[in-house]
Amino acid sequence: MSGPWITWNVRGLGESTKREAVKKAVLHVKPELLLLQETKLNDQRQHIVETWTQALRMSHAEVHSVGSAGGLMCLWRESSIRVLSVVSDVWFIFLTVMISNIEQPVLVGNVYGPHSLAERRLCFEALKTHILNHDGLVFLGGDFNAVLLGSERSSGGVLDAGDEAFQQFVQVTNLADLPLANGEYTWYSSRNDGLWSRLDRWLVSDEVLLSFSNISQNVFDWNVSDHRAVGLLFGLLDAGPKPFYYFNHWADEAGFNELVEAWWHSAVYQGWSGYVLQQKLKGLRGKIREWRKGRGAWGVEKIVSLEHRLQGVMEALENQGGTEALTKERRDILEALWRAYREEERIWRQKSRVRWLKEGDRNTKYFHRVCKVRTVKKNITQLKYEGRLLTTPLEIKQAMQDHFQNFFRTSEVPRPWLQNVNLRKVTTAENQLLEAAFTIDEIWEVVKNFDGNRAPGPDGRIVVSKKKLSVYKLLAKVLSVRLSLVLPGLLSQNQFAFTAGRQIADCSLIASEIVHSMSSRPEGGLLFKIDFAKAYDSVE
Structure with a gap:
């Protein structure tokens, strides 16, 4: 799809000036699908709707407002979206559509969440029924008048009953809330010195994430409404050369271990x-x-090739009878096909980093879904750096490199000296322990405790004995075991953060007790609060 899908609470289209401003913004973005909430257009103003949608060159379906409140409108371009059916209510419109490259019908919902708690619960219940009865891709956009997290409001705080109903609805329908790539809030009110919330969003089913290689959720610039438009962007992301990864099933391939060892x-x-x-x-x-x-084809490509060969052999058996050669060929293909299925499952299980014995599922589609959902949610499509919004992979990579190079660069500045302070130092024996060559026992102990399906290091994975792991992680783990023997004697009793057996929260508790003690003493006291910047983020 070339254009974005947009949801926008326009807060009224009755005034000609407002309609013209919204039309200008829409024509600039050129969406393929546009969901509008709070149009505030009743059935007496149908001529306005017809004229306006014709100017946008888009087809439409709508729900009229009740008086001057509410109102929904869905607009789409027939060149890329074919509408099969429309179901509407006062709170929502559902379109069942066909889109390019998707063979099955897609459900698209436009929602304006009611304000009252009772109506909101009824609305979410109706939405749930439509979504769970649809077998396929689901896109749900709109102003839900609720948030999923306390951090989605500038005032913070706990979720209210309406928010909890929304949260439960999202969990039951198993819809994914994609991160907002270039913003934090979608609604603003000037009341109480300014209120900000993320009321508008797109929610999508896992099948959407499996069907589109790169999908992101962005906000557009503020316009004539107190809500920002939120868009789904579909496109291919060229992130440059792919890193090397080792897949565990390679070790089971004939000749692989011998190749690695010989080289x-x-x-x-x-x-x-x-x-x-x-x-x-x-x-x-x-x-x-x-x-x-x-090795030629592998994964899905190999499975498709083998299935095609099997189909040809079965047709030959049906036409020619069960000759010994055809029977043997069928047996060989089936054996290779089952092996390919197992390889594919192991690949996706490793990529998803999920152990099926714990999760209770041994299904390649499940692992594939877990992997894709994680990839989409963690994908960085935009980055704000030094006041600029970066959108291309090359710019984002360069900004990250520059940031960390500057962060860890040694700076020549005057530094304070501590005199007559008896600091614990590493002894000669401890230093020899830390710098000694690795022993086979140390390495093997780390290898035995390593999970080969999780967390590759930056160098990918290689084969070590019968287990597969990152050499980078192996070296780091062996060193961490050695450091754990030395650190307890070096750390101060006042050190709490990132220390085994101690809690960083204890610092706050101790400080609170000290302040309370000082405030209750007649003579008072003097308290210094000292921050050591970058204590754990810098090598200096």
Whole structure:
């Protein structure tokens, strides 16, 4: 789809000036689908609707306002969206549509949530019925007059009963709330020195996330309404070269382990140990990629090829009879097909980082869904850096690199010196322990406790003995075990944060007790609050 899908509470289209401003904004964005709430147009103003929608060159369906309150309108471009049916109520309009590249009907809902709690609950119950009765993709946009989190209101606080009803509705229907890429709030009121909330949004089913490779939710600039328009953007994201990942099922492939072991022992590099390890890993990555390309089709492509071959063999068996050659070929194809299915399941289980024995599901579609939902929710499509909004992957990568390079760069500034302070130091024996060469026992202990399906390091994964893990993570874990033997003697009794057996919340409790004690003493006291900036975020 080339254009965005937009939902917008326009807060009235009765005035010609307002209609013209909204039309100008819509023509500038060129949406394929537009959902409007609070049009405030009753059945006596039908001529206005017809004229306005013709100017936008969009077809429409609407729910008239009750007096001067409410009103909904859905507009779409027939060149890309074919409407099969329309179901409407005072609070919502549901369109069942066909869109390009999607073979099954899609349900699109336009919602304006009522203000009263009783009506809101009735509204969510009706929405739930329509959504759960639809088998396929679901898009639900609108002004829900509720939030999902306390942080979605500038005033913060706990959720009220209406918010909890909305939250329960989202959970029951299993709809995904995509993060708002370039904003925080969608509604503003000047009451009480300014109130901000995220009342407007798109909710989508998991099937939507599986069907579109890159989908994001953005807000548009403030306009004539006190609500911002919220858009769903569909498009391809070119994030540059893909990183190398090791898949666990490769270790079960014939000849793979022998290939890795033979190459590792044959590769010779000169230099210090860290450099040699780095070069071997880079070379091994290239060797595995060559092996991977030489295997031909794999994953879904391999399954489709095998299924096509099986269909041909079955037709030949039906026409020619059960010859020995055809029977053997069918048996070989079935064996390869089952192996391909198992490989595909293991790939998606590893990508999703979900252990099916815990989750109670051993289904490739389930793992695929978990992986896609996580990818979409964590995808960074926009980044605000130094007052500029960055939208391309190249700009975002460069901004991240610049930020962390500047953050960790050593700065030549005067620093205070501590004199006559007896700080605990690492002893010679402890230093030798930390710097000693890794032993087989240390490495093997880490390998035994490592989950090969989770959290790859930045270098991908390689094979170590019978387990698969990141070399980066292996080195870090061995060092962390050694540090855990030394740190208890170095840490002050006043150190609470990030320390085993201690709670950072204790700091607040102790400070509160001190303040209370000082305030209850007649002579009072003097209290210094000292912040050590970047205590855990900087190497300095």
